[in-house]
Amino acid sequence: MQRVDLFPTHEYQGLKLRTGRPYPFGATVVGNAVNFSIYSRYATDCTLVLFHNHEEEPFVEIPFKKEFHLGNVFSMMVFDLDYENLEYGFRMDGPFDPQQGHRFDKTKILMDPYAKLIVGRDVWGKQPDWNNKYQYRSRVVFDDFDWGDDLPLETPVNDLVIYEMHVRNFTCGAASGVRHPGTFAGIAEKIPYLKELGVNCVELMPIHEFDEFENSRPSPVDGHMLYNLWGYSNVGFFAPKAAYASTGKFSMQVDELKNLVKQLHANGIEVILDVVFNHTAEGNENGPYISYRGIDNKTYYMLTQDGYYFNFSGCGNTLNCNNPNVRDMIVDSLRYWVTDYHVDGFRFDLAAILGRDQNGCPMSNPPLLESLAHDPILGKTKLIAEAWDAGGLYQVGSFPSWGRWAEWNGKFRDAMRRFLKSDEHVLDDVKERIIGSPDLYASQNRGIKASVNFITAHDGFTMMDLVSYDGKHNEQNGEDNRDGEDRNNSWNCGWEGECDIESINYLRHKQIKNAVTMLMTSQGIPMVLSGDEMGNTQWGNNNAYCQDNEIAWLDWNNLEKNADLFNYYKKIIKFRRMHKVLRYEYHLGHNDYRNLGYPDFSWHGVKAWQPWTGYNNLTLAFMLNGQYADYDGTPDDFIYVAMNMHWDMHGFELPQLPEEYKWHVFANTEMAPPADICEPGEEPVVENQGEVLVAGRSIMVLVGKKPVQKKKSKKVKKTND
Amino acid sequence: MAVVYKMGASLDSTSSPKEQENILKLFEGGDNVIIDMTDTNYVSSAGLRVLLYSYKVAVSKNLNVYLVGVCDDVKDIMDMTGFIEHFEIFDTMEECKKKIGD
Numbered sequence: 129m130q131r132v133d134l135f136p137t138h139e140y141q142g143l144k145l146r147t148g149r150p151y152p153f154g155a156t157v158v159g160n161a162v163n164f165s166i167y168s169r170y171a172t173d174c175t176l177v178l179f180h181n182h183e184e185e186p187f188v189e190i191p192f193k194k195e196f197h198l199g200n201v202f203s204m205m206v207f208d209l210d211y212e213n214l215e216y217g218f219r220m221d222g223p224f225d226p227q228q229g230h231r232f233d234k235t236k237i238l239m240d241p242y243a244k245l246i247v248g249r250d251v252w253g254k255q256p257d258w259n260n261k262y263q264y265r266s267r268v269v270f271d272d273f274d275w276g277d278d279l280p281l282e283t284p285v286n287d288l289v290i291y292e293m294h295v296r297n298f299t300c301g302a303a304s305g306v307r308h309p310g311t312f313a314g315i316a317e318k319i320p321y322l323k324e325l326g327v328n329c330v331e332l333m334p335i336h337e338f339d340e341f342e343n344s345r346p347s348p349v350d351g352h353m354l355y356n357l358w359g360y361s362n363v364g365f366f367a368p369k370a371a372y373a374s375t376g377k378f379s380m381q382v383d384e385l386k387n388l389v390k391q392l393h394a395n396g397i398e399v400i401l402d403v404v405f406n407h408t409a410e411g412n413e414n415g416p417y418i419s420y421r422g423i424d425n426k427t428y429y430m431l432t433q434d435g436y437y438f439n440f441s442g443c444g445n446t447l448n449c450n451n452p453n454v455r456d457m458i459v460d461s462l463r464y465w466v467t468d469y470h471v472d473g474f475r476f477d478l479a480a481i482l483g484r485d486q487n488g489c490p491m492s493n494p495p496l497l498e499s500l501a502h503d504p505i506l507g508k509t510k511l512i513a514e515a516w517d518a519g520g521l522y523q524v525g526s527f528p529s530w531g532r533w534a535e536w537n538g539k540f541r542d543a544m545r546r547f548l549k550s551d552e553h554v555l556d557d558v559k560e561r562i563i564g565s566p567d568l569y570a571s572q573n574r575g576i577k578a579s580v581n582f583i584t585a586h587d588g589f590t591m592m593d594l595v596s597y598d599g600k601h602n603e604q605n606g607e608d609n610r611d612g613e614d615r616n617n618s619w620n621c622g623w624e625g626e627c628d629i630e631s632i633n634y635l636r637h638k639q640i641k642n643a644v645t646m647l648m649t650s651q652g653i654p655m656v657l658s659g660d661e662m663g664n665t666q667w668g669n670n671n672a673y674c675q676d677n678e679i680a681w682l683d684w685n686n687l688e689k690n691a692d693l694f695n696y697y698k699k700i701i702k703f704r705r706m707h708k709v710l711r712y713e714y715h716l717g718h719n720d721y722r723n724l725g726y727p728d729f730s731w732h733g734v735k736a737w738q739p740w741t742g743y744n745n746l747t748l749a750f751m752l753n754g755q756y757a758d759y760d761g762t763p764d765d766f767i768y769v770a771m772n773m774h775w776d777m778h779g780f781e782l783p784q785l786p787e788e789y790k791w792h793v794f795a796n797t798e799m800a801p802p803a804d805i806c807e808p809g810e811e812p813v814v815e816n817q818g819e820v821l822v823a824g825r826s827i828m829v830l831v832g833k834k835p836v837q838k839k840k841s842k843k844v845k846k847t848n849d
Numbered sequence: 850m851a852v853v854y855k856m857g858a859s860l861d862s863t864s865s866p867k868e869q870e871n872i873l874k875l876f877e878g879g880d881n882v883i884i885d886m887t888d889t890n891y892v893s894s895a896g897l898r899v900l901l902y903s904y905k906v907a908v909s910k911n912l913n914v915y916l917v918g919v920c921d922d923v924k925d926i927m928d929m930t931g932f933i934e935h936f937e938i939f940d941t942m943e944e945c946k947k948k949i950g951d
Contacts, residue, residue, distance in 0.1 A: 212862035212895050270894045274901060274931075313929040375929050380894055387931030 134159045136207050140190050147196050148203030153460070154242030154366070155216060155268045162211055162268055165203035166218055166240060167453060168424040170230055173221040174202040177237050177262075181213050181247075184260065186237075189219070215247060215265040216240065220423050226413070226435040229426035239419040240266040241428075241457060244366045244464070246337040247379055252296070252310065252371035253340060253355065253676070264337070264363050264418055267379065271468060273386045280472045281398050282508050283328060285534065285577045285653060286713045289701055290400065291327040292585055293658035295335060295372045296357065296676065303684035308374035312381075312388040319395050325661055325694075326701035329398040331475055333586055334359040335385070336401075337367040340676070342409055348606045354674035358586065360477060361409040361443060363418055365461040389470050398472035400510060401465060405458050406481040406517065411444035412437045427453055430488055438488050440481050442518030449482045455496045458482075463505045473510025475536070480517040483528055490521055494528055501530035512536065512580055525568030529578065537565055537652065540581040544646050545594065545617035547746075548583075548639060550773045550825070555745040562750065563729065564651030566715045575714040579652035583643050584660055587613065589670045591660035594618045595639040596625060601668030604675060612671030625668060634800075637663075638825065641696050641797040641804060642771075645827045648704045649769050651712050658682065661697035663690035692801035703794060703808040703829070709757040709764040725786060726766070728756035736783040746774035751783055751832075766832025772822040779819045785832045791817055792831045798823035851881040851915070851951045853942070856889045860896030869899045876903075876910055883945055887918030897932045904935045913937075917945045 136144035148163045149156075156163045164176055174197075176190045192202040202218075217239055222232035239246065243266035248256065256263060299306045299314035306314040315330075322330065338359040347354050359369065373381035389399050408428075410421050413436060420428035430438040430446040437445040448454045465471045476482060483494035500511060515527040515535045524538050543557040560567045564576030584591045589600075598620045602612045621635045640663065647654045658664075659682045666672050672680040687694055704710050716729040731739035732749035739748065748771050754764025768791065770780040782791055792811035797804060806812070811831050814820060822828050852875050857864055875882050882903070892900075900916070907914040916938045919927070927933040939945035 210862050212893055270898060272898065274935075308929065311929075316929075373929070375926050378893065378926060380897075380926065380930050383894070383897070383930035383932070387929065390931060 131159070134161060134205075138193065141188055143188060143190065144207040145190065146205045146207075148205045150198050150201040150203045152242075153201075154240055154244065155266065157211065157268065158205065161205040161207045162209050163203065163205045164216065165201060166242075166423065167201050168220055168222070169200045169427050169453070170424055171202075171220040171222040171232060173234075175219040175234075176204060176206070177217045177219060178206075178209075179215040179217075179262070179265065181215060211268040215262075215267055217262055217266060218423065229431045229435050231421050231425040233417060233422055236417040236422045237262040238417065238422040239264045239364065241364070241419050241423060242366055242460070243267070243364050244269040244271070245379060245382060246364045246367040247370060249337070249339055249341070250370045250376045250379070253353075256341065263416075264339070269382055271382070273383060273468075275386075275390060275470065278390050278393050278470055280466065280470050280508065281393055281396070283398055283472075284713070285510055286711045287705070288329045288398065288653050289327045289704065290329045290331050290580065290653060290655040291322065291325070291658055292331045292333070292582075292655055294333040294358065294586065294680070295369070297680045297682055298658055299682075300676075301678070301681040301683050304682070305684065310372070311374040312372055312384045313374045316388045316391050319391060319397070322397060323395055325698055326705060327656065328396055328705075329400060329472070330392065331400040331402060331655070333402045334362070334404055334477075335369050335372055336362050336403065337364045337369050339363055339409055340371065345606070347604060349604055352677065354606060355676045356674065357676045357680060358673040360404050360673070361407070362404050363409050365405070365457065366464055386469055393470065398510075399470075400473040400475055400512070401471055402475045402477060403462075404477040405447055405449060406478040407441035407443045407445050407447055412439070415444060427451055430484070430486060440484065440488060440517050440519035440521075441478055446481060446484075446488070448486055449496050450485050450491070450494060455499060458496060459499055459503060462500065462509070463503070466505055466509055471509075473512065475512040475514065477514055478517040479513035479527065480515055480521040480523050481519070483523070484519075484521070488519070492528070497528050497533070498530060501532040510534065525565070529572060529574055531573050534578045534580050534653065536585070537561070537568070537579045537581050539568065540565065540579065540650070540652065541583055541585075542617060544583050544643065547771075547773055548643055548646070549617065549619035550744075550746055550775065551617075552744045552746065555741055555748060559731070559748065562646075562650045564712065564715055570715050576651045577653065577713050580655055581647055581650055581652040582655040582657070583647055584657040585655065586657065587671070589616055589618055589668075590657060590664050590666050591640050591643060592636070592663045592665045593668055593670065594643070595636040596620055596665065597668040598624060599668075600670040601625075602671050604669060604679065605671060612669075616670060626665070635825070637690070637692060638797050640693055641795075642773075642825065642827050644697055644700055645769075645795060645797060645829060646771070648700045649710060649767070649829060651710070651716070654704070656697070659686075661694050662686040663693045692804065695801065696795075696805050699805045699808060700795065706808050707754070707764055707767060708759075709752045709754040709767055712757070722756065724753065724755045726751075726753040726755070728753050730783070732768075732780070732783060734778050734780050736781040743774040743776070743778060747772050747778055747780075749780055768830040768832060770820060770822045770828045770830075772824065772826055775824040777821055777823045779821050780828075781819050782814075782817060782830070785817075788834050789832050790814070790835050792833065792835075793820075793828065794831050795829040796826065797828075798826035851883050851913075851946075851949060852878070853883045853885055856884055856886045858888055859891040860889055860899060861891065861893035862895040865895045865899045869902065872899070872903045873906060876906055876912055879910070879912070881913040881915070881949070882907065883915045883917055883942070885917050885942065886920070886923070889923065890920055892923045892926065897927065897930065901932055901935060913949070915939065915945050915949065917942050
C-alpha cells in the first residue's frame with residue numbers, strides 16, 4: 129500500500145519534491161525518496177545542491193521553500209534520485225557578522241554535518257583538485273549490512289587488554305605482507321597476529337573522515353611530504369575515513385569497516401574508536417569552510433566575546449560541546465557508531481573539553497558527559513576519557529564519571545617510567561598505581577575499572593625509544609624539534625639511539641620486559657601501543673603525527689629481530705588473562721577480611737611482610753591471594769612480584785605459602801631468552817622456597833600453587849614368554 | 850536442477866532493479882540459480898546488495914545461488930566488504946556444474 133505522505137507535492141526543474149521530515153537529520157532513504165534535513169539556528173535560507181558523482185558543477189540547486197522550514201530545521205524530500213550517483217551539499221544564507229559569531233556565506237557549498245559517507249579524499253595521498261569548489265562531499269549511504277548474529281561483545285572492562293593502533297601505521301610497512309596495506313582490510317588480514325599476541329580489544333586512532341592534506345607540507349629537513357597522518361582533526365563525525373578502505377575508491381568504506389568489526393568480533397576482539405569531539409578541521413578565522421562554520425558558526429563553536437575561536441584544543445577551534453544542539457549531534461554520532469557499526473567503546477580525545485561550558489569554563493556536572501553516562505543505547509559501551517585538554521584542564525582522577533567513565537591514567541605512565549629508570553622519589557606513587565590508583569578512583573565507586581593503565585601511547589616515545597633515547601628527536605617534523613613532549617621520563621641505557629653494544633641492547637630489552645611486566649601485573653586495564661611488542665622504533669621521534677613513512681609505520685621485520693620481546697609480551701598477556709587475581713574490578717581490602725589465612729593483597733620488600741623501602745626506594749614486592757578472586761568456585765593462585773629497580777642484585781625473602789603450596793617462577797627479566805619467561809601454567813618450582821635473588825633492574829614473577837603431580841606412566845610388565 | 854542467469858557488464862544502481870527482478874523470477878520456478886558474471890566487470894554497492902538479496906531469498910526457499918566467472922577486481926571487493934562469505938564462486942561454468950552435479 130502506498131503511503132500518502134510519500135506523494136510528491138512540489139516540482140522543481142523536473143524533480144519531484146515534498147515537505148521533508150525534520151528527524152532524523154542528514155540524508156535518509158524513505159521509499160523512493162531521499163529525505164534531506166539540516167538544522168541551523170541562525171540561517172535565513174538554505175539550498176540543496178546536488179551533483180552527479182565527481183562532477184565539478186551541480187546538476188541542480190533546489191531552494192528550500194518556506195513551507196519546508198519548520199522551526200530551525202530545513203527538510204525536504206526529493207523523489208526518484210539515483211542516489212548511488214549523487215553527491216549533495218548545502219548553501220546557507222544568513223548574516224556575515226563575525227563579531228556576533230555569524231559567518232554565513234552562500235557562495236560556499238557545505239558538507240552535511242550528518243553525512244554518513246564523505247567523498248573527496250578517497251585514495252590516500254592522492255592530490256585533490258584544489259580548484260574544486262566542493263572538496264568534501266556528502267553522499268547517501270547504503271546502511272544495510274548483513275551482521276548475522278553479531279553485536280558488541282560486552283567483554284567486562286576489567287578483562288580487556290587494549291591494543292592502541294593506527295590503521296595505516298599498522299600495515300603500511302613493506303614487510304607487513306598484507307594485500308591491502310594501510311587499510312581496514314589490512315587489519316582484517318592481521319587478525320591471526322592479534323589473536324596470537326593475545327589482545328582482546330583494538331583501539332583505533334581516529335577513523336572518522338579527516339583530510340591527510342590538512343597542513344601537509346614538504347619537510348624543510350629533507351623535502352619529503354608531511355601529512356596529517358594521525359587524523360586528530362575531524363571533517364565529519366558520522367563517516368569513516370574513505371582512504372582507510374581498500375574499497376574507498378568505490379565508496380564502499382562503510383561496508384569494509386563493518387566487515388572488519390564483524391571479523392574482529394568473531395575472534396573475540398572488541399573495537400574502541402578514538403573520537404575527536406573537541407575541535408574540527410575548519411581551524412580558526414583563517415580556516416576553510418567545510419561545513420559547521422558555514423551552517424551555524426555560533427552554534428558549533430565556542431567563541432570569544434569578539435567572535436574569535438577559543439582554542440582549548442590547540443588546533444584552532446573548539447567544538448561547542450555543551451550547546452544543546454551540538455550535544456545532540458555528538459550523542460547521535462556515538463549512537464550511530466554503536467548501532468550501525470557495532471563499536472564496543474570510545475576513547476575521547478582531550479575529553480576535558482567536553483566538560484567546559486559555552487564560555488570555556490569547566491562545569492561540575494557537564495550535561496554532555498552526564499547524557500553519555502546515562503544514554504540507553506550506549507548503556508554498555510565503554511567510555512574512556514583522555515581527561516585533560518590543551519587549555520590546562522587536567523582531570524585525571526576527577527573527570528565527572530557517574531560511575532561510567534574510565535580514564536587514560538597518565539599518572540600510571542609517569543610513575544612507572546620514573547621507577548623504570550630508577551628514580552628514587554617515586555615509590556609511593558608507584559604503589560598507588562600498582563593497586564589500581566585508589567587515590568584517584570576509589571571515590572564515587574569508580575573502582576579499578578576506571579583506570580586505563582599505559583606506559584606508552586601514540587603521543588610520546590614508543591617503548592623501544594623510551595629505553596633508547598634521553599631526549600626527543602623530532603627534527604624531521606620540521607619544527608626545529610620544538611614540537612612533542614619534553615618531559616618523557618626516558619633513559620637511553622647508556623647510548624643515545626640505536627647501537628651495536630650488546631650489553632646496552634640486552635639492558636634495553638630487559639627494561640622493555642620490566643615495563644610490560646609492571647603494566648600486566650598492575651590492577652587496571654592495560655593498554656599496549658601497537659608495535660611495542662616487536663620493539664618498534666620511531667628513531668626518537670615522540671610526535672610522529674605527520675610522518676607517513678618508515679618513521680611511523682611498523683617494521684614487521686622487527687618481529688623476527690626482536691622475537692624475544694614478542695614472546696615475552698605474548699606470554700605475559702596470556703598470564704594476565706589466565707589470572708583473574710590480576711584483574712579486579714574494585715579496589716582491594718589489604719587485609720584478610722574473609723579469614724583465609726592471607727590478606728587479599730600484601731606489600732613486601734627484601735624481607736617478607738616488611739615493605740621496607742631501602743636501597744634508594746627502588747625495591748618493592750607484592751603478593752596477591754588468589755583465594756580472594758574466587759567468585760565462581762575456582763580460586764586463583766598466589767602471585768608474587770618482586771621489582772628491583774636498584775642497579776645491584778638483592779635477595780627477596782619469600783612469604784611462606786600454605787602447606788602443600790610451592791613458589792613457581794613464571795618470569796625473570798634478567799634471564800636470557802627463552803629462560804626469561806615460560807608458558808603460563810607450566811612454571812617450574814623455585815629451588816629455594818625461602819628467598820629469590822633478583823638481579824639489578826629486574827623483575828621476577830612467581831606463582832604460588834600446589835605443584836602439579838606428574839602422572840606416573842604405566843609400566844608394562846614385561847614377561848619372558 | 851539449476852538455471853543459468855547471464856549478468857550484464859555493469860551491476861550498479863541503474864541496472865540493479867531490472868537484474869534483481871530477473872533473478873528473483875527464476876527462484877519462483879523452484880530452481881537453483883547460477884549467476885554467470887563472466888562479462889560483468891563492475892559491481893557497485895547497489896550491485897553487491899542485489900547479489901546478497903538474491904542469496905537471502907534463495908536460502909528462504911531452500912535454494913542455492915552460485916556465482917561463475919567473477920573477475921578478480923569484483924572478487925576482491927566482495928572479499929574486503931565481507932559479501933563473499935555467502936557465495937560459492939566458480940571460475941568456469943563447467944566447474945560449477947560438475948560440483949553441483951547438474
